[in-house]
Amino acid sequence: MPMLKEPSQKYKPYTPLNLPDRQWPSKVATKPPYWLSTDLRDGNQALANPMTVAQKTLFFHTLLKCGFKEIEVAYPAASDTDFNFVRGLIEQGQVPDDVWIQVLTPAREDLIKRTIESVAGCKRAIIHMYNATSCLFREVVFRNSKEETVALAAKHTKIIRQLTEECTAKYGTIFRYEYSPETFTQTEPEFAVEVCEAVKAAWGKAGLGDERIIFNLPATVEIGPPNHYADQVEYFCRHISEREKIVVSLHPHNDRGQGIAAAELAMLAGADRVEGCLFGNGERTGNVDLVNLALNQYTQGISPGLDFSDIQAVIDVVTQCNDLPVHPRHPYAGELVFTAFSGSHQDAIKKGFEVQRVRHAEAARKGEPQHWDMPYLPIDPADLGCNYEAVIRVNAQSGKGGIAYLVQQHLGLDMPRKMQIAFYSVIQDIADREAREMTVEDITTAFRKTYHYGGSTYEGRLVLKSFKISSEPSADLPNGDEAADERRQFDGTVSVDGVLRVIRGDGNGPLSALLDALRTHLDIDLSLREYSEHAIGQGQDTRAASYVELVPLARDVKEIRRSAESWWGIGVDADITGSGLRAVLSAANSAIGDRELPELQLSVGFSAKTSQADIASVVLHELQLELPRRLQAQFFEVVQRAARETAGQMSYGALIQLFRETYRYDIPDTEETFALRGFKMENLGESGRKELTGEFVINGKLTRVQGQGNGLLTAAQAALNAHIDGKAVIREYAEHSIGKGSEVKAASYIELAYEADGGAIRLNAWGIATDTDITASGLKALLRASGTLDKMHRKALEQK
Ligand SMILES: CC(=O)SCCNC(=O)CCNC(=O)[C@H](O)C(C)(C)COP(=O)(O)OP(=O)(O)OC[C@H]1O[C@@H](n2cnc3c(N)ncnc32)[C@H](O)[C@@H]1OP(=O)(O)O
Numbered sequence: 001m002p003m004l005k006e007p008s009q010k011y012k013p014y015t016p017l018n019l020p021d022r023q024w025p026s027k028v029a030t031k032p033p034y035w036l037s038t039d040l041r042d043g044n045q046a047l048a049n050p051m052t053v054a055q056k057t058l059f060f061h062t063l064l065k066c067g068f069k070e071i072e073v074a075y076p077a078a079s080d081t082d083f084n085f086v087r088g089l090i091e092q093g094q095v096p097d098d099v100w101i102q103v104l105t106p107a108r109e110d111l112i113k114r115t116i117e118s119v120a121g122c123k124r125a126i127i128h129m130y131n132a133t134s135c136l137f138r139e140v141v142f143r144n145s146k147e148e149t150v151a152l153a154a155k156h157t158k159i160i161r162q163l164t165e166e167c168t169a170k171y172g173t174i175f176r177y178e179y180s181p182e183t184f185t186q187t188e189p190e191f192a193v194e195v196c197e198a199v200k201a202a203w204g205k206a207g208l209g210d211e212r213i214i215f216n217l218p219a220t221v222e223i224g225p226p227n228h229y230a231d232q233v234e235y236f237c238r239h240i241s242e243r244e245k246i247v248v249s250l251h252p253h254n255d256r257g258q259g260i261a262a263a264e265l266a267m268l269a270g271a272d273r274v275e276g277c278l279f280g281n282g283e284r285t286g287n288v289d290l291v292n293l294a295l296n297q298y299t300q301g302i303s304p305g306l307d308f309s310d311i312q313a314v315i316d317v318v319t320q321c322n323d324l325p326v327h328p329r330h331p332y333a334g335e336l337v338f339t340a341f342s343g344s345h346q347d348a349i350k351k352g353f354e355v356q357r358v359r360h361a362e363a364a365r366k367g368e369p370q371h372w373d374m375p376y377l378p379i380d381p382a383d384l385g386c387n388y389e390a391v392i393r394v395n396a397q398s399g400k401g402g403i404a405y406l407v408q409q410h411l412g413l414d415m416p417r418k419m420q421i422a423f424y425s426v427i428q429d430i431a432d433r434e435a436r437e438m439t440v441e442d443i444t445t446a447f448r449k450t451y452h453y454g455g456s457t458y459e460g461r462l463v464l465k466s467f468k469i470s471s472e473p474s475a476d477l478p479n480g481d482e483a484a485d486e487r488r489q490f491d492g493t494v495s496v497d498g499v500l501r502v503i504r505g506d507g508n509g510p511l512s513a514l515l516d517a518l519r520t521h522l523d524i525d526l527s528l529r530e531y532s533e534h535a536i537g538q539g540q541d542t543r544a545a546s547y548v549e550l551v552p553l554a555r556d557v558k559e560i561r562r563s564a565e566s567w568w569g570i571g572v573d574a575d576i577t578g579s580g581l582r583a584v585l586s587a588a589n590s591a592i593g594d595r596e597l598p599e600l601q602l603s604v605g606f607s608a609k610t611s612q613a614d615i616a617s618v619v620l621h622e623l624q625l626e627l628p629r630r631l632q633a634q635f636f637e638v639v640q641r642a643a644r645e646t647a648g649q650m651s652y653g654a655l656i657q658l659f660r661e662t663y664r665y666d667i668p669d670t671e672e673t674f675a676l677r678g679f680k681m682e683n684l685g686e687s688g689r690k691e692l693t694g695e696f697v698i699n700g701k702l703t704r705v706q707g708q709g710n711g712l713l714t715a716a717q718a719a720l721n722a723h724i725d726g727k728a729v730i731r732e733y734a735e736h737s738i739g740k741g742s743e744v745k746a747a748s749y750i751e752l753a754y755e756a757d758g759g760a761i762r763l764n765a766w767g768i769a770t771d772t773d774i775t776a777s778g779l780k781a782l783l784r785a786s787g788t789l790d791k792m793h794r795k796a797l798e799q800k
């Protein structure tokens with residue numbers, strides 16, 4: 001059947017009350033009402049499968065946790081389940097002393113008796129009686145006149161008075177009385193007042209405080225707009241006598257979807273109390289939603305006296321007991337209500353959080369309140385135990401702001417604006433292609449893949465293993481040139497397609513030095529266009545995050561600016577230089593794509609073009625040794641001398657052999673004239689100084705040694721100096737680990753400067769050693785360097 005063209009032929013408009021001097025429109029809410037939850041009665045009676053005792057008990061305790069002090073627990077005369085549930089609560093002492101349990105009964109003597117029996121022995125109880133008072137109900141349901149309707153209510157009120165007094169005498173239960181003129185909103189306003197006056201007179205003992213009688217004015221069916229309900233409530237409040245002895249209560253239903261508005265306006269109109277259900281369960285379209293009402297007040301700065309700080313726990317219990325879901329868009333509680341999918345909302349929320357953070361810090365500093373003022377978010381999700389994760393969700397409707405917000409929340413990275421735009425298009429492509437929502441996981445994974453960020457799974461073809469930045473004046477610049485001081489050298493070990501390579505470069509700063517190294521060794525030609533950084537975390541755990549934008553190698557700033565092509569990179573490190581270098585490699589990885597890179601030529605001989613870094617790369621590749629820069633230089637000279645003798649030809653095998661022999665690397669201790677046999681180290685008091693005692697082979701003889709120093713190596717050095725002719729000092733020391741896990745060992749490099757014969761003999765030598773113990777590897781390197789010096793000294797003496 002189609003909808004009517006003329007609905008007026010079927011539906012009569014509601015006739016509003018004429019209340020021209022209404023006061024409520026200019027009132028403002030300043031305090032919460034008394035709350036009564038009728039979930040266990042009105043909510044329960046509306047369920048296809050009413051709750052079991054176990055479910056009701058769980059629900060009851062959830063209501064207590066939320067802070068309800070008045071709870072309508074049942075219609076006890078309706079069923080044994082309801083009656084026994086109430087008895088159980090009382091007999092098992094589950095009702096706290098400050099909580100009123102309320103029970104509903106119709107105006108029927110047998111059912112009233114059973115109802116009062118159900119609460120006998122309880123500390124505090126409210127007996128709630130109702131009969132419908134509207135014309136329709138009088139005529140159709142009760143077939144009663146107005147007088148008979150009044151008489152029914154008054155008569156049964158008297159019965160309740162008598163039975164409750166008997167019960168108090170016997171069990172000490174404190175009673176209050178609530179009367180509902182059911183269908184109040186459809187009842188003639190003056191008649192509703194008349195019935196309630198009769199009930200008040202029949203009760204005969206309405207007083208102040210807890211002795212007030214409760215008149216509950218239900219919108220049993222919501223048939224009019226909320227302002228009309230407010231008018232009716234204001235009319236009632238103004239016409240009922242002894243207003244101070246009355247609690248005016250509301251019981252809105254939601255048939256027109258205006259239950260919340262009706263309750264809020266009727267509270268302005270003078271009501272003191274609201275009955276409703278959590279998340280709006282109840283007959284037909286439900287009772288007014290108490291969570292919604294309470295949180296509306298909360299967001300106006302009024303403490304509602306109810307606690308929903310773990311709203312999900314409440315939702316879980318309510319949905320489980322009612323077997324009804326909470327709609328995803330339900331105010332405050334739906335799973336989507338703190339979620340923004342659209343780009344402009346996300347952008348505004350992200351900006352809102354940023355600005356608010358600053359504003360709150362300033363307010364905290366001044367000791368002022370930190371007000372919540374956020375675009376699109378009327379309440380702080382955290383106040384309801386929700387985190388911000390759900391706030392921004394990403395699909396094809398989303399923008400850069402939301403995506404950047406999620407990256408910031410989940411990876412702690414605050415991308416610069418232009419990088420946000422670049423990453424946005426990455427996500428847009430995926431979201432469009434896959435036509436689905438992008439989860440946080442999707443976004444963070446895409447971020448890691450795009451920028452080769454976050455551990456070995458996402459590593460690119462170029463990975464920084466170790467580096468040293470030095471600021472020795474560049475050889476290319478004349479001494480005294482100021483620019484010489486500003487130049488930086490990058491020396492690093494980089495894994496290139498899984499092969500470790502030593503690369504070196506020179507620039508105005510560490511990043512340009514690395515770019516130079518990439519250009520020199522790997523033919524990767526890039527220039528830096530943008531750089532920014534920020535700290536992540538606080539205190540000892542602070543790390544640095546750096547962001548770079550690289551463009552194809554450009555001649556000047558203009559060309560850099562104009563470049564249409566660019567690649568972004570991100571690096572995080574404990575050290576700001578490290579994070580910047582990593583960011584450069586991150587962007588360089590994107591720039592090279594799968595282009596072939598020049599390989600380290602392991603089979604080609606030494607040539608004039610071979611550089612220190614190439615030699616160091618071979619040593620690194622073959623022996624996993626990351627030679628310090630000065631040692632690279634020294635060995636390079638050794639190689640050059642040797643290559644001269646072989647007309648520039650030297651195989652890589654010969655190169656490694658030369659290295660082993662030069663530094664006596666990997667040669668067993670037994671063949672050594674200087675070697676470590678054992679050692680012990682002690683701290684000397686609180687000074688931090690160390691004492692080393694040990695057994696060293698010195699000049700081929702096992703010797704007991706002892707020495708002190710600021711560190712272990714200086715103590716060992718002192719111990720050794722006592723047994724050799726001249727004096728050696730440690731000029732440079734470096735160490736690194738080789739391998740991983742249980743296979744890991746330490747590599748140590750020591751350069752000793754030696755002086756003998758009153759300065760007539762001055763020598764330098766490196767010692768290299770590895771050991772599973774870092775201290776032992778340091779001592780062995782020291783003794784190796786000493787052994788080399790000893791030989792050099794003898795040779796020098798022979799030459800004299
Ligand atoms: C708006 C509300 O939500 S009010 C609460 C509604 N909740 C419930 O009804 C749930 C519990 N109810 C029940 O279990 C049952 O209805 C009972 C036990 C109360 C009564 O059951 P029954 O005696 O079988 O009567 P029935 O359910 O048919 O109720 C209708 C009768 O009660 C009368 N009645 C309805 N409301 C009231 C009332 N508030 N006071 C007195 N009588 C009433 C009707 O006029 C009708 O009387 P009639 O049989 O003389 O015509």
Ligand SMILES: CC(C)C(=O)C(=O)O
Pocket residue numbers: 042104130180182183216218219220221251253
């Ligand atoms: C019993 C009354 C208060 C009721 O539930 C209603 O009118 O909806």
